[in-house]
Amino acid sequence: MTLIAERLLTTLTDAERARMEKVESVLPALREAAAKADETGEFPVGHIALMREAGLLGLIIPEEFGGLGGGLRDLAGATFTLGSACPSTALAYFFHNTSASRGLLPLEAIEAGLFAEDEVPVIKAFAERLLTNMAGGTWLANFASEEVKSSSANIAIATIATPVEGGWSLSGVKSFGCATGVADYYLVTAKVDGTTDADGLALFLVNRDSEGITNRPKWNGLGMRASANDGVIMENVFVPSEDSLTVPGSFVKMLQMSRGSFVGNQLAIMAVYLGAAQNAYDYALERTTGKTFADTGKTIASSPMHxxxxxxxxxxxxxxxxxxxxxxxxxxxxxxxxxxxxxxKQWRIAKGDISEACFQVALGALKACGTSAATMDGVIGRTLRDLAMALVMTFPAERGRLEAASMITQDKENELFASVNS
Incomplete structure (x- = not known):
């Protein structure tokens, strides 16, 4: 059987195929709920148990922690596949899986010798707790983004963590991350009170029902409407010490272990968009080749315009x-x-080009299918709106290209100067 993921990953190992079969097992339910989810803007709560029972909440968690043992290829294949059925669910699922990096990367940093001997037990305990919970079926919402913006960074952290007896108190507003009110726990990035640089960034596992947490006003999105992107407001929310990673510099050190796209998995968000674009393309092709002109009997797809x-x-x-x-x-x-x-550098350019290419596919599908398919609740209408969101999520193409150009020209400027021995 050919799997949807094979359109992206042209060769699969036996283990990857087994994991992608688990992903495909949930597609009928996602497809059935997609239109209603978009209409109401509500995440289909039945998907939580569905994906938990399939073991997909532990897709990229190592087997030693109880997960399926997948990697980045698996995550891209999964989000691509899910994106072809319900991009909103795929997006929320993507953000759940980004949480795994906060467990995997610290363990890699330990192996690389980046932490002092007395820091290792604390780092390891938090990482293993996070990974074990995910493998056991805990859905995590990864809350990093905030309302505040910085001209020098894509994500600015203003949420404050203050030490209190037995743990920490969090206060701040998280504006994006998916699965608000859906996830079991929120993985929150905050800065320790009194710190002024990235060494003060810390991680916290916050119970969704903790006292002091309220949801922000409902997010009435243009697309990806059922991803529960409302965000949360935290006012003196208590987090126990065992659910906190506050070792100074730990956040920065773990990011040093990533392979390129921020925390090593951001490319999988692009697979969501590509899966949606492929679905729109398939729909348009089937529609235009399956209908004929009344006067000539030729398929609509055969016209020069089409x-x-x-x-x-x-x-x-x-x-x-x-x-x-x-x-x-x-x-x-x-x-x-x-x-x-x-x-x-390549990732900064690739993200924008993929986003814009996918949006153009949806726009072409709209033109090809005509007025009769231009409905809010149809495949074309939903996909066009979902892929419009791709243009602004994470960062727009213009910012990525600007940053890549800056890196390129800075490298060239450095070539103009050299230290030589006389």
Missing amino acids: QVIIGNMAERLETAYLWIRRQIELETSEPPLLPKAEVY
């Missing part, structure tokens, strides 16, 4: 595939093909 539109869609779709497959290769190959800085 031939141009379909050709453009195919080109944009292939562009997105090429970018994301290259990024997957760069971030999973052993040994690494390029230095981390080069991988990161």
Whole structure:
């Protein structure tokens, strides 16, 4: 049987295939609920138990912690597959899986010798607790983004963590991350009170029902409407010490272990968009080749206009595939093909190009299918709105290209100067 994930990952190992079969097992329910979820803007709560029972909440958790043992390729294949059925669910699922990096990367940093001997037990305990919970079926919402913005960073942390007896008190507003009111726990990034740099960033596992947590006003999104992106307000929320990782510099040290795209899994969000774009393309092709003109009997797809539109869609779709497959290769190959800085630079460009290419596919599908398919609740209408969100999520293409250009020109400027021995 050919799996949907094989359109992205052209070769699968036996273990990867087994994991992707688990992903495909939940697709019928996701497809059935997608239109209603978009209409109401509510995350389908039945999906939680569905994905938990399939073991998918532990997809990229090592088997030693009770997970399925998948990696970045598995995550990209899963979000691509889920994105072809319900992008909102795929997006929320993606953010759940980003939480795993806060367990996996600290353990890698320990192996690399980045922590002092007395810090290791604390780091290890938090990492293993997080990974074991995920493997056991705990859904995590990864809350990092906030209302405050910084001109020098994509994510600015203003939430404050204050030490109190037995743990920490959190206060702040988290504006994005998916699964508000859905996830069992919120993984919150905050800064320790009194710190002024990244060494003061810390991680906290916050029970969804903790006293002092309220949801922000409902997010009435243009697309991805059922991803529960409301965000939370925290006022003196208590977090026990065992659910906290506050070792100074731990956040920065763990990020040093990533392979390129921030915490090593950001490319999987692009797979969500690509899965949605592929679904729109398939829908448009089936619709235009399945209907004929009344006067000639030829398929609608055979008209010159449709031939141009379909050709453009195919080109944009292939562009997105090429970018994301290259990024997957760069971030999973052993040994690494390029230095981390080069991988990161490519990611900044790739994210924007994939987003814009996928949106153009949806736009082409709208043109090809015409007025009768241009409904709010149809495949084309939903996908066009979902992929419009791809243009602004994480960061717009313009910012990625600007940062890549800055890195490129800075490197060139450095080449103009050299230290030589006389």
